[in-house]
Amino acid sequence: MPNKIAQQNHDEMFPNHKSTLKQTDPEFIDLFDNFAFDEVLQHSHLETKLRLKVTLASLIAMQCLNEYKAMVTAALNVGVTPIEIKEIVYQAVPYAGLGKVFDFLYGTNDVFQAKGMQLPVEPQSTTTPETRAEKGLATARQIVGDSVDQMLATASSNQKHFATFLADNCFGDFYTRTGLDKQTRELLTFSMLISMGGADPQVRGHISANQNVGNSKQQLLDVITVLLPFIGYPRTLTALKLVNEVMSEKENQ
Template identity: 55%
Template sequence: MKRLFFILTTIIGLLQSPVQTINAQSMEKETPKQTSAFPTGDKLPEMFSKYFIGQAYLAPLTQNKALNCPISNVTFEPGCRNNWHSHTGGQILVAVGGRGYYQARGEAARLLLPGDVVEIPADVEHWHGAAPDSWFSHLAIECNPQTNRNIWLEPVDDRQYAGATQGNEAAGLKSTDPELAEIFNNFALGEVQQYGNLDAKTRTMVTLASNIASQAHTQYRMMLENALDAGVTPVEIKELLYQSVAYVGMAKVMDFVGVTNEVLVQHGVKLPLESQSVTSPETRFDKGLALQKSIFGERIEQMHATAPANQKHIQQYLSANCFGDYQTRTGLDVRMRELLTFSMLVSLGGCESQVKGHIQGNVNVGNGKDTLLAVVTQLLPYIGYPRSLNAIACLNEVIPE
């Protein structure tokens, strides 16, 4: 029966409401809530509940053991999740009520809404549970019941749960603006992520870049936790930060460096990281210019040649500093760096000329229109429609339909 428990997590409220609200939420959690047409069932017995943080309920739905297909409805109170675990025979989950999360080891957490199906292969370590502010129910279908066995592992602590369920309710939206929380969650973590073929890592990286450009400190901190869970390395995060200085400016990036260092240290990362620089004061210009030309072609030489005398120093800076100091560094490949630059410029707004130039740069390094449109779509909930539509207009001008 242990194999039947699935949980999924949504979004965390970092700023809680007054005591009255907290007490009301506690009372609500104590009363089992039927979230679907299926029964809620009884509290888990101690032999199972010891592997859960919070209270869950179990309602077996099938009785004929000869069919070899046990199905149960499992209901979780808000914030409830099970330990990391695996099934030797696999498991299938069907979300039927509320909102929850599922996370496989090394992957980003996946939001589950009614109708979503999760197919869990044998021996994949994972956890699942309810959103911090929502009851959640799913059908748990046991695969290969004759030989299937649960392997229970360590609990999902508060830090892991918060990082996995980061998102729109991080500012306590559930208690103050529940309609806004629901609208944003359904759009940003549901509808938008169904568009395009960006993998979880790329989605996270371009959103981090956008957060920096938009000065979205709270969102950046939450997304950073999610990035680490999605497999983004500390080096990749630092390289994104360093590159952003050239496009956003140190005055705006400095605070994000502090936030990043704080989160990395909390994750046990020893600072400073190993250097990724490949230039010296003597080579930075030549290497930067070579990289520029590899992305944008011979037009870079023309820009140097035709710049007015009193502005040639800016072209020198672009080659030596923007590209030589930052973009020649290892840790990120040129395709990812161009996507990050595009994400920052789109999010800054008022940079349409540079956006067009880097659209062509992206195409030249292998990021086609479909990829760039998927990036704009991913950023839409965070930067709004005007900047997104401006970006799409630039895309259509540089790469006509």
């Protein structure tokens, strides 16, 4: 059986849940729950709602639809709002791409509708077609410094549109939205990038971006810690290596 603490943490997310895997794979479930919902959590300072938010982002990036839908229910049970969950899904589009996120839009709606929640949720956009580029570039400067400005200034004519897209689409369409603050959005982006793998330059960039918005090294270590049971050791250790390359121990506060 799961130990008492693991059971309590699991019950917080899934009260009165009857697991079918508990019947078919009881030994594995006890092993996993004791690790993921007790031992791992002893080494993380993330509060429960934030832990569920970064887990949802990670599961989207890895294409884990069934586990994602289960964790949407858990997130709702601990107080994450429908608007916050929708914003996590939308935030995934510029990083994982709509090809990966499409099924999660429908999966989220399935969970919400099964619980009798009204759709659509309240709009969160703060830009218009006329303001998205300007506001996006201003937001990019706050989060990633002058990197988008440098791309706009130095890119060749047949590549400059990528910098424009970063300004008006990635930042203007998504980061300017309400529903989640910039600190949370950057933790979500970090979670997605380390979970999907193969994006080390972008991971490094968003480690710095997390610094820029006020997230500490310890917070990034906490995110890596709680995601380990879901993303595995190779991607965990790669993420840890990149954080240590970019951030010193004195930034561990």
